[in-house]
Amino acid sequence: MLSTSEQAAWRNLEVQRMIAQCEFPAVRELFQTRWIDRSPEIEALLSSGPEHFFNTTCQRLESQLNRCPACGTLCRTARARQCPSCPHTWFDSAR
Incomplete structure:
Protein backbone atom coordinates (compact mmCIF):
# COMPACT_ATOMS: atom_id res chain seq x y z
CA MET A 1 0.00 0.00 0.00
CA LEU A 2 3.03 2.28 0.21
CA SER A 3 3.87 4.26 -2.90
CA THR A 4 7.23 3.73 -4.58
CA SER A 5 8.63 6.93 -3.11
CA GLU A 6 7.35 6.03 0.37
CA GLN A 7 9.02 2.63 0.08
CA ALA A 8 12.31 4.30 -0.86
CA ALA A 9 11.99 6.76 2.04
CA TRP A 10 11.28 3.90 4.45
CA ARG A 11 14.34 2.05 3.11
CA ASN A 12 16.45 5.19 3.63
CA LEU A 13 15.34 5.39 7.25
CA GLU A 14 16.11 1.71 7.83
CA VAL A 15 19.54 2.03 6.20
CA GLN A 16 20.31 5.10 8.31
CA ARG A 17 19.42 3.06 11.39
CA MET A 18 21.77 0.28 10.25
CA ILE A 19 24.54 2.83 9.59
CA ALA A 20 24.16 4.21 13.11
CA GLN A 21 24.55 0.70 14.56
CA CYS A 22 27.42 -0.40 12.32
CA GLU A 23 30.94 -0.24 13.72
CA PHE A 24 32.84 -0.76 10.47
CA PRO A 25 33.58 2.42 8.47
CA ALA A 26 33.85 0.56 5.16
CA VAL A 27 30.40 -0.97 5.60
CA ARG A 28 28.93 2.39 6.62
CA GLU A 29 30.39 3.96 3.47
CA LEU A 30 28.97 1.13 1.36
CA PHE A 31 25.51 1.67 2.87
CA GLN A 32 25.77 5.43 2.23
CA THR A 33 26.79 5.09 -1.41
CA ARG A 34 24.73 2.13 -2.53
CA TRP A 35 21.58 1.98 -0.44
CA ILE A 36 20.62 5.58 0.31
CA ASP A 37 18.39 7.17 -2.33
CA ARG A 38 19.32 10.83 -2.80
CA SER A 39 16.52 11.79 -5.19
CA PRO A 40 14.78 15.12 -4.49
CA GLU A 41 11.40 13.41 -4.04
CA ILE A 42 12.74 11.18 -1.26
CA GLU A 43 14.59 14.07 0.37
CA ALA A 44 11.36 16.10 0.34
CA LEU A 45 9.45 13.28 2.05
CA LEU A 46 12.06 13.08 4.81
CA SER A 47 12.80 16.81 5.11
CA SER A 48 10.48 17.29 8.08
CA GLY A 49 11.93 14.33 9.94
CA PRO A 50 11.06 10.66 10.34
CA GLU A 51 8.19 11.26 12.77
CA HIS A 52 6.41 13.54 10.32
CA PHE A 53 6.95 11.00 7.52
CA PHE A 54 5.53 8.18 9.67
CA ASN A 55 2.52 10.25 10.76
CA THR A 56 1.57 11.47 7.28
CA THR A 57 2.02 8.02 5.76
CA CYS A 58 -0.09 6.39 8.50
CA GLN A 59 -2.82 9.01 8.06
CA ARG A 60 -2.88 8.41 4.30
CA LEU A 61 -3.05 4.64 4.76
CA GLU A 62 -5.75 4.90 7.42
CA SER A 63 -7.89 7.05 5.13
CA GLN A 64 -7.82 4.26 2.54
CA LEU A 65 -9.13 1.58 4.91
CA ASN A 66 -12.62 0.21 4.35
CA ARG A 67 -14.74 0.85 7.43
Missing part, protein backbone atom coordinates in the same frame (compact mmCIF):
# COMPACT_ATOMS: atom_id res chain seq x y z
CA CYS A 68 -18.40 0.22 8.15
CA PRO A 69 -20.37 3.44 7.69
CA ALA A 70 -22.68 2.52 10.58
CA CYS A 71 -20.29 1.51 13.36
CA GLY A 72 -16.80 2.29 12.01
CA THR A 73 -15.46 -1.25 12.37
CA LEU A 74 -12.65 -2.23 10.02
CA CYS A 75 -13.93 -4.55 7.30
CA ARG A 76 -12.14 -7.77 6.40
CA THR A 77 -11.26 -6.78 2.84
CA ALA A 78 -10.99 -3.57 0.85
CA ARG A 79 -14.05 -4.50 -1.24
CA ALA A 80 -16.24 -5.79 1.58
CA ARG A 81 -19.74 -4.34 1.82
CA GLN A 82 -20.88 -6.19 4.92
CA CYS A 83 -19.79 -5.32 8.43
CA PRO A 84 -18.17 -8.16 10.43
CA SER A 85 -19.50 -6.88 13.78
CA CYS A 86 -22.89 -5.33 13.11
CA PRO A 87 -25.67 -6.39 10.71
CA HIS A 88 -25.16 -3.37 8.43
CA THR A 89 -24.68 -3.93 4.68
CA TRP A 90 -24.14 -1.28 2.00
CA PHE A 91 -24.21 -3.22 -1.27
CA ASP A 92 -26.47 -0.73 -3.04
CA SER A 93 -24.73 2.48 -2.02
CA ALA A 94 -21.66 3.58 -3.96
CA ARG A 95 -18.74 4.64 -1.78
Whole structure:
Protein backbone atom coordinates (compact mmCIF):
# COMPACT_ATOMS: atom_id res chain seq x y z
CA MET A 1 0.00 0.00 0.00
CA LEU A 2 3.03 2.28 0.21
CA SER A 3 3.87 4.26 -2.90
CA THR A 4 7.23 3.73 -4.58
CA SER A 5 8.63 6.93 -3.11
CA GLU A 6 7.35 6.03 0.37
CA GLN A 7 9.02 2.63 0.08
CA ALA A 8 12.31 4.30 -0.86
CA ALA A 9 11.99 6.76 2.04
CA TRP A 10 11.28 3.90 4.45
CA ARG A 11 14.34 2.05 3.11
CA ASN A 12 16.45 5.19 3.63
CA LEU A 13 15.34 5.39 7.25
CA GLU A 14 16.11 1.71 7.83
CA VAL A 15 19.54 2.03 6.20
CA GLN A 16 20.31 5.10 8.31
CA ARG A 17 19.42 3.06 11.39
CA MET A 18 21.77 0.28 10.25
CA ILE A 19 24.54 2.83 9.59
CA ALA A 20 24.16 4.21 13.11
CA GLN A 21 24.55 0.70 14.56
CA CYS A 22 27.42 -0.40 12.32
CA GLU A 23 30.94 -0.24 13.72
CA PHE A 24 32.84 -0.76 10.47
CA PRO A 25 33.58 2.42 8.47
CA ALA A 26 33.85 0.56 5.16
CA VAL A 27 30.40 -0.97 5.60
CA ARG A 28 28.93 2.39 6.62
CA GLU A 29 30.39 3.96 3.47
CA LEU A 30 28.97 1.13 1.36
CA PHE A 31 25.51 1.67 2.87
CA GLN A 32 25.77 5.43 2.23
CA THR A 33 26.79 5.09 -1.41
CA ARG A 34 24.73 2.13 -2.53
CA TRP A 35 21.58 1.98 -0.44
CA ILE A 36 20.62 5.58 0.31
CA ASP A 37 18.39 7.17 -2.33
CA ARG A 38 19.32 10.83 -2.80
CA SER A 39 16.52 11.79 -5.19
CA PRO A 40 14.78 15.12 -4.49
CA GLU A 41 11.40 13.41 -4.04
CA ILE A 42 12.74 11.18 -1.26
CA GLU A 43 14.59 14.07 0.37
CA ALA A 44 11.36 16.10 0.34
CA LEU A 45 9.45 13.28 2.05
CA LEU A 46 12.06 13.08 4.81
CA SER A 47 12.80 16.81 5.11
CA SER A 48 10.48 17.29 8.08
CA GLY A 49 11.93 14.33 9.94
CA PRO A 50 11.06 10.66 10.34
CA GLU A 51 8.19 11.26 12.77
CA HIS A 52 6.41 13.54 10.32
CA PHE A 53 6.95 11.00 7.52
CA PHE A 54 5.53 8.18 9.67
CA ASN A 55 2.52 10.25 10.76
CA THR A 56 1.57 11.47 7.28
CA THR A 57 2.02 8.02 5.76
CA CYS A 58 -0.09 6.39 8.50
CA GLN A 59 -2.82 9.01 8.06
CA ARG A 60 -2.88 8.41 4.30
CA LEU A 61 -3.05 4.64 4.76
CA GLU A 62 -5.75 4.90 7.42
CA SER A 63 -7.89 7.05 5.13
CA GLN A 64 -7.82 4.26 2.54
CA LEU A 65 -9.13 1.58 4.91
CA ASN A 66 -12.62 0.21 4.35
CA ARG A 67 -14.74 0.85 7.43
CA CYS A 68 -18.40 0.22 8.15
CA PRO A 69 -20.37 3.44 7.69
CA ALA A 70 -22.68 2.52 10.58
CA CYS A 71 -20.29 1.51 13.36
CA GLY A 72 -16.80 2.29 12.01
CA THR A 73 -15.46 -1.25 12.37
CA LEU A 74 -12.65 -2.23 10.02
CA CYS A 75 -13.93 -4.55 7.30
CA ARG A 76 -12.14 -7.77 6.40
CA THR A 77 -11.26 -6.78 2.84
CA ALA A 78 -10.99 -3.57 0.85
CA ARG A 79 -14.05 -4.50 -1.24
CA ALA A 80 -16.24 -5.79 1.58
CA ARG A 81 -19.74 -4.34 1.82
CA GLN A 82 -20.88 -6.19 4.92
CA CYS A 83 -19.79 -5.32 8.43
CA PRO A 84 -18.17 -8.16 10.43
CA SER A 85 -19.50 -6.88 13.78
CA CYS A 86 -22.89 -5.33 13.11
CA PRO A 87 -25.67 -6.39 10.71
CA HIS A 88 -25.16 -3.37 8.43
CA THR A 89 -24.68 -3.93 4.68
CA TRP A 90 -24.14 -1.28 2.00
CA PHE A 91 -24.21 -3.22 -1.27
CA ASP A 92 -26.47 -0.73 -3.04
CA SER A 93 -24.73 2.48 -2.02
CA ALA A 94 -21.66 3.58 -3.96
CA ARG A 95 -18.74 4.64 -1.78
